[in-house]
Amino acid sequence: MRSKPHRKLLFIALDGFRLDVFKDMLEEGLLPNIEGLVNSGAFLELLPTYPAITPASWTSMITGSWPGTHGLICFQLHFTGERLDVLHNAFQPEYVNAETLWECAERAGRRVVLVHFPGTRGARKLAVEKGIIIGGRVMGHYTVGEFGTFELAPTRIFTTREVGADKRIMQIPTPSPSEDGMLKTRITFEVQGHTINYDVLIVPDDSGRYREARIIDADGRCLARLRLNEWSDPISVKAGDRIGIFRLKLMELSEDGSRLTIIQTHVSPADGYTIPADLSAEITSKIGAFPERVELPLTPFREENERLIPSLGRTYIELGWQQADWLARTSSYIAKKYGFDLLFTEWHEIDHTNHYVGGYIPIMDPSYKHLNRKNPYLDEERAERALKITREICRIGDSFVGEMLKLADEDTIVVVASDHGIVPAHTQINVNRALMEAGLLAVEEDGSSLRIDWSRTIAYHWERNFISINLKGREPTGIVDPEDYWDVREEVISALNRLEDPKTGEKNIFMLFRREECQPLGLYGERIGDIFLLLKSGYTTWPRLTPKPEEKVFQKAIGGAHTFFHPTILENKGIFVISGPGIAEKGETKETIRAVDVASTLAHLLNIPTPSKNQGSVYWNIIKE
Numbered sequence: 001m002r003s004k005p006h007r008k009l010l011f012i013a014l015d016g017f018r019l020d021v022f023k024d025m026l027e028e029g030l031l032p033n034i035e036g037l038v039n040s041g042a043f044l045e046l047l048p049t050y051p052a053i054t055p056a057s058w059t060s061m062i063t064g065s066w067p068g069t070h071g072l073i074c075f076q077l078h079f080t081g082e083r084l085d086v087l088h089n090a091f092q093p094e095y096v097n098a099e100t101l102w103e104c105a106e107r108a109g110r111r112v113v114l115v116h117f118p119g120t121r122g123a124r125k126l127a128v129e130k131g132i133i134i135g136g137r138v139m140g141h142y143t144v145g146e147f148g149t150f151e152l153a154p155t156r157i158f159t160t161r162e163v164g165a166d167k168r169i170m171q172i173p174t175p176s177p178s179e180d181g182m183l184k185t186r187i188t189f190e191v192q193g194h195t196i197n198y199d200v201l202i203v204p205d206d207s208g209r210y211r212e213a214r215i216i217d218a219d220g221r222c223l224a225r226l227r228l229n230e231w232s233d234p235i236s237v238k239a240g241d242r243i244g245i246f247r248l249k250l251m252e253l254s255e256d257g258s259r260l261t262i263i264q265t266h267v268s269p270a271d272g273y274t275i276p277a278d279l280s281a282e283i284t285s286k287i288g289a290f291p292e293r294v295e296l297p298l299t300p301f302r303e304e305n306e307r308l309i310p311s312l313g314r315t316y317i318e319l320g321w322q323q324a325d326w327l328a329r330t331s332s333y334i335a336k337k338y339g340f341d342l343l344f345t346e347w348h349e350i351d352h353t354n355h356y357v358g359g360y361i362p363i364m365d366p367s368y369k370h371l372n373r374k375n376p377y378l379d380e381e382r383a384e385r386a387l388k389i390t391r392e393i394c395r396i397g398d399s400f401v402g403e404m405l406k407l408a409d410e411d412t413i414v415v416v417a418s419d420h421g422i423v424p425a426h427t428q429i430n431v432n433r434a435l436m437e438a439g440l441l442a443v444e445e446d447g448s449s450l451r452i453d454w455s456r457t458i459a460y461h462w463e464r465n466f467i468s469i470n471l472k473g474r475e476p477t478g479i480v481d482p483e484d485y486w487d488v489r490e491e492v493i494s495a496l497n498r499l500e501d502p503k504t505g506e507k508n509i510f511m512l513f514r515r516e517e518c519q520p521l522g523l524y525g526e527r528i529g530d531i532f533l534l535l536k537s538g539y540t541t542w543p544r545l546t547p548k549p550e551e552k553v554f555q556k557a558i559g560g561a562h563t564f565f566h567p568t569i570l571e572n573k574g575i576f577v578i579s580g581p582g583i584a585e586k587g588e589t590k591e592t593i594r595a596v597d598v599a600s601t602l603a604h605l606l607n608i609p610t611p612s613k614n615q616g617s618v619y620w621n622i623i624k625e
């Protein structure tokens with residue numbers, strides 16, 4: 001038998017690229033780079049895990065095991081022995097209970113390079129010991145206002161407009177007359193406890209109209225001269241022993257100089273974001289500051305926000321471009337200088353955008369389309385605009401793939417994949433509020449808010465898809481006798497099944513699975529709750545630690561979501577495109593690869609060991625050998 005050639009892998013993750021949008025764009029020729037891969041290889045539907053959520057789905061692809069085995073069963077984890085509202089961000093390697101493809105590759109002596117791939121950086125254990133890790137998302141950063149893993153200060157907007165919605169949107173004084181006909185105001189922000197003050201001089205042109213803002217530091221140096229919609233070059237600040245780097249953009253300047261809005265990107269560290277550690281400074285100087293996350297203090301593409309801060313959506317898209325560009329240039333730099341056998345990278349902005357605008361796009365799956373008629377907020381014009389934005393961001397994804405493809409040679413297998421899609425939602429259900437109204441959860445007053453009274457609480461919704469019984473002997477606050485467990489759980493299920501949306505009259509909104517019924521869904525083990533919940537398209541839940549007194553069970557919340565819905569729904573499926581040596585030229589197929597099949601298929605093609613807890617199968621249909 002002929003020995004297998006030494007193949008390389010380029011794995012490009014486009015988080016949240018939904019199957020239906022992908023197919024349409026492919027047909028219309030809007031994804032030329034990925035289309036090339038489809039034509040020379042194969043395109044399959046990617047069936048996400050239960051739940052269809054980032055940590056669960058990517059980790060199943062990387063380990064070949066079901067969420068019940070690898071352990072990342074949702075976005076947040078609850079560990080037995082801790083109180084039910086003590087949660088841990090799932091996306092950290094130390095919580096993964098299964099071997100990864102990366103570890104297998106290293107065992108086989110291959111060089112692994114991870115460029116800002118989800119879940120590669122944790123506090124204690126590293127997923128890769130000998131290779132290179134750049135960044136590495138820990139997925140806690142979606143909560144607005146929370147810090148990224150590495151950044152020294154979050155993104156801020158400075159504006160003369162009355163906003164005050166977020167502590168990262170800072171109202172600044174209206175510019176007042178200064179010397180030589182200029183106007184002057186000031187921006188102030190903190191980086192790691194150090195206060196940074198810049199004067200902003202608004203300069204008139206010959207016609208007396210104010211068209212330029214100059215940023216002046218405390219020593220009187222001009223750091224940037226910005227015209228409308230222009231970005232500054234990178235600006236460095238010293239914060240103790242750390243050097244931070246950020247950029248500014250002039251988002252708004254009225255001609256009379258009275259109205260001004262400036263955005264400051266998050267402050268990136270000049271070093272400390274790579275393994276090995278000394279690589280950070282090299283990348284910062286050769287490629288630029290690490291754009292860890294694209295996240296604004298205000299949700300872009302929302303009409304009221306864009307009225308408040310013009311060019312919010314534009315700025316978000318520009319930041320997305322800049323990040324994709326940095327990821328591609330960094331990958332290229334590492335590949336050329338240090339080489340790679342397996343290189344994984346991920347660009348997250350398709351998913352991010354889906355959450356912003358996906359709620360406006362009607363349901364596409366024929367089985368659930370009838371629910372569009374019951375959506376009280378459906379608006380054709382907004383739907384069209386949302387789809388346009390989605391496609392625009394997906395095209396950036398395709399350009400990113402185009403840049404990354406420059407690293408592939410004839411020995412390289414290229415994969416472009418997504419982990420789930422997006423399903424529109426219009427109404428959010430506060431499950432804990434519902435449990436409270438059913439007498440299954442008790443609260444006590446705590447100043448202006450409410451606190452869970454564990455001594456009278458029977459069940460608690462602790463994470464998007466999971467509810468647990470406050471069971472004696474298992475939970476530290478447990479009050480339910482083990483012999484009553486079964487009856488109590490049925491009571492919870494009945495209470496939720498009785499719920500009816502007061503606005504639409506919709507019933508049977510929940511699909512509730514008892515924990516033992518989740519086994520065939522790939523969910524089992526200590527980390528899952530006593531009840532696993534899915535919802536009808538259009539609905540979401542949010543686990544609130546404490547139900548606020550004024551909150552209702554059903555609330556309007558238009559947005560896209562994926563974790564609450566069957567991964568089999570058309571718009572919730574992902575994509576899997578593979579091309580290169582050993583891959584059959586099948587083009588677009590009607591076939592489906594499950595997330596758990598990815599690892600063993602790639603291990604086979606690369607001739608490396610299969611991850612030890614693999615539960616998937618090699619997908620032979622796409623292999624020609």
Ligand SMILES: [Zn+2]
Nearest residue numbers: 015016054419
């Ligand atoms: Zn995702």
Ligand SMILES: [Zn+2]
Nearest residue numbers: 016351352355
């Ligand atoms: Zn998402």
